[in-house]
Amino acid sequence: MTDARSEVLSLAMDLIGRQSVTPEDAGCQPMMAEYLAELGFEIESMVFEDTTNLWARKGDAGPLFCFAGHTDVVPAGKLSDWHTPPFEPTIIDGVLHGRGAADMKGSLAAMLVATKRFVSKHPQHRGSIAYLITSDEEGPFINGTTRVIDTLEARQEKITWCIVGEPSSSAKLGDVIKNGRRGSLTGDLWVQGVQGHVAYPHLADNPIHRAAPALAELSAMKWDNGNEFFPPTSFQIANINAGTGAPNVVPGELHVQFNFRYCTETHAADLKDRVHNLFDKYGLDYRIDWVHNGSPFLTDHGELLTATCDAIHAVTGRQTDPQTSGGTSDGRFIAPTGAQVVELGPLNATIHKVNECVSIEDLEQLALCYEGIMERLLC
Numbered sequence: 001m002t003d004a005r006s007e008v009l010s011l012a013m014d015l016i017g018r019q020s021v022t023p024e025d026a027g028c029q030p031m032m033a034e035y036l037a038e039l040g041f042e043i044e045s046m047v048f049e050d051t052t053n054l055w056a057r058k059g060d061a062g063p064l065f066c067f068a069g070h071t072d073v074v075p076a077g078k079l080s081d082w083h084t085p086p087f088e089p090t091i092i093d094g095v096l097h098g099r100g101a102a103d104m105k106g107s108l109a110a111m112l113v114a115t116k117r118f119v120s121k122h123p124q125h126r127g128s129i130a131y132l133i134t135s136d137e138e139g140p141f142i143n144g145t146t147r148v149i150d151t152l153e154a155r156q157e158k159i160t161w162c163i164v165g166e167p168s169s170s171a172k173l174g175d176v177i178k179n180g181r182r183g184s185l186t187g188d189l190w191v192q193g194v195q196g197h198v199a200y201p202h203l204a205d206n207p208i209h210r211a212a213p214a215l216a217e218l219s220a221m222k223w224d225n226g227n228e229f230f231p232p233t234s235f236q237i238a239n240i241n242a243g244t245g246a247p248n249v250v251p252g253e254l255h256v257q258f259n260f261r262y263c264t265e266t267h268a269a270d271l272k273d274r275v276h277n278l279f280d281k282y283g284l285d286y287r288i289d290w291v292h293n294g295s296p297f298l299t300d301h302g303e304l305l306t307a308t309c310d311a312i313h314a315v316t317g318r319q320t321d322p323q324t325s326g327g328t329s330d331g332r333f334i335a336p337t338g339a340q341v342v343e344l345g346p347l348n349a350t351i352h353k354v355n356e357c358v359s360i361e362d363l364e365q366l367a368l369c370y371e372g373i374m375e376r377l378l379c
Contacts, residue, residue, distance in 0.1 A: 007116075008363050009096065011035075011109035013089040016098035022139035025052040028071035028105075030132055032056075035112050036131060039119050046151060048143035051136040055148055058119070059128030063160035065377055066130040066339075067111045067370070068145065068330060070137030073100040074352050081354040090254055094360050101358040103351040107165030108133070110363050114370035118378075124337060125181050125378040130159070134223055137330055141293075145330040149337060159339040161304040161377060162368065164331045167348035173247040173362040174312035174369060178343035179305055180298035180324035185260040185268050185290065188276065194250030207254035208242055214258065214282040218275065229298055230263030230324050233271075263324075264296045294332030297341060298324065301379060304340040311372030312344070315365050344369065 029052055033043045046053040046132045052071075057064075076099050084090040086099040096106070097314035107160045115129060122338065152159070170176045182257035191211045194203025215237065223233035235259045242251040250379055260271050272290060275318035279286050322342075331341040346366060350356045 004358045008113045008367050009108050009360055012096060012101065012106045012363060013098075013300055014087040015071070015105035015108060016096075016100050017087060019087045020073055020100070020135060021075050022072040023050045023052075023136045023143075025071050025135040026035060028108075029054040029135070032108065032112065032131070032133065034070075036115070039116055043127075046148055048147045051134065051143035051147075053135070053144060053148050054131060054133040055152070057128055057130040061127055062158070063127040063377070064130055064158065065127060065374060066132055066159045066191060066334075067115070067165065068132040068162050068334060069104050069111070069165040070109070070134050070144070070330070071105070072135045072138050073103070073105070074138050077354055083355050085134045086354075086356075088120050091360070095357045096354060096360055096363070097357040099356055101350075101356050102346045102348065104165045104166045104167060106358045107345045107366065108168070110367035111370055114367045114374065117200060117367075117371050118374045122375070122379055125374075127378050129161070129374070129378070131378050132162075132334075133362045134330070137221060141330070147335040148283065153337060154321055159334060161333050162331070162339045162341045163304075163308070164329055164334075164341060165341040165345045166343040167345040167351050168335050168343045169345065169362075171349045172316070172342070173316060173365055174316045174318050174320050174358075176321050176323050177237050177308055177312070178324065178326065178329070178331070179300065179322040179341075181294070181296060181326070181328055182230060182261040182263055182324060183296040183332075184293035184328050185262060185271055186293060188289040188291075189254075189256040189258065190287050190289075191254040191256070193250070193252050193254065196250045198250055204250035206250050208251065209307065210282070210284055211254055211256070211286075214279055214284060219253050219276060221274075223260075223271065223274075224263060225265065226255050226263050226287050227265055230265070230296065230299060233260060233262040233266050235260055248312070253343070262296060264298060268295070294328050295336065297332055297335035297346070299335070299340045299342055302340045304373075307376035308342050308344055309367045310376060314372055315368045
């Protein structure tokens with residue numbers, strides 16, 4: 001193992017040892033900022049309410065290549081279920097264990113080392129390099145990347161290419177990258193009824209009974225056919241709550257929470273209209289509170305996708321598979337600015353689980369991939 005490669009491991013362990021559960025940063029960003037400042041980056045901390053964000057940039061010319069990621073992690077859960085303490089990075093048989101190892105402190109470490117190598121080898125590279133790092137990706141995502149992007153847009157600071165370090169890989173490092181994501185739309189439905197005794201249904205109005213046919217039709221509805229990049233839009237009911245808990249009381253209100261994961265063939269406004277039209281058809285006394293979590297995005301061609309695929313092949317020998325499956329990421333806030341966005345990171349098999357871990361060799365190869373992408377775009 002070379003000194004440069006071992007630095008990836010050292011940085012990853014430093015980050016994992018910081019208990020940065022959303023929205024806490026626990027000193028991760030200051031550590032990264034100090035590292036980047038030594039490479040010539042201008043450092044800007046953007047704090048919005050309880051969220052810490054880092055914008056670091058080297059150079060002021062275009063095109064602008066950006067690494068994006070997050071320092072926050074999900075809670076560890078039940079500590080007794082972990083083989084090792086989640087915030088004490090531990091190496092076992094070439095595998096680094098700890099919360100955030102794969103999602104996504106390992107990626108952050110690989111980014112830093114890749115950047116150090118690149119600027120050392122290519123001090124006169126074209127364009128600029130930036131980092132957009134937040135401590136609120138796993139949580140409400142209100143004061144994180146989206147607020148930084150608003151700030152950048154207001155001062156007309158445009159990202160050309162963005163690599164998001166989310167754990168995209170499936171079975172082997174680099175076998176899958178994400179070149180797009182589906183949109184996400186959540187609805188909180190409240191259906192009003194009249195509470196009463198179950199023995200006197202004529203004196204009550206059961207909102208469950210009233211809503212059930214509409215929900216059944218909604219669940220069976222075909223929203224679109226998808227396309228070559230995205231599967232068809234899906235609808236899922238996540239939570240249903242009603243009643244007092246007593247078996248002899250007709251509930252007075254029903255609450256249903258549902259979510260759409262929608263593709264580029266459909267718009268959020270169209271989904272809302274179809275849902276409202278359906279409930280109106282059934283004559284329900286209802287309201288829906290909508291939360292739009294992000295629009296779908298796609299980078300189906302261009303320099304970034306080509307550079308990423310070529311770099312992965314050069315390092316690993318693998319032909320990567322660009323996909324749009326899975327959940328949302330902060331790429332949804334960056335892509336609407338016109339930036340090309342690709343997600344590349346470690347294996348996702350253990351993310352958000354107890355005993356989260358990542359192969360050390362994968363982190364070393366990931367740093368080489370990141371460096372290769374920069375070389376293909378900025379040299």
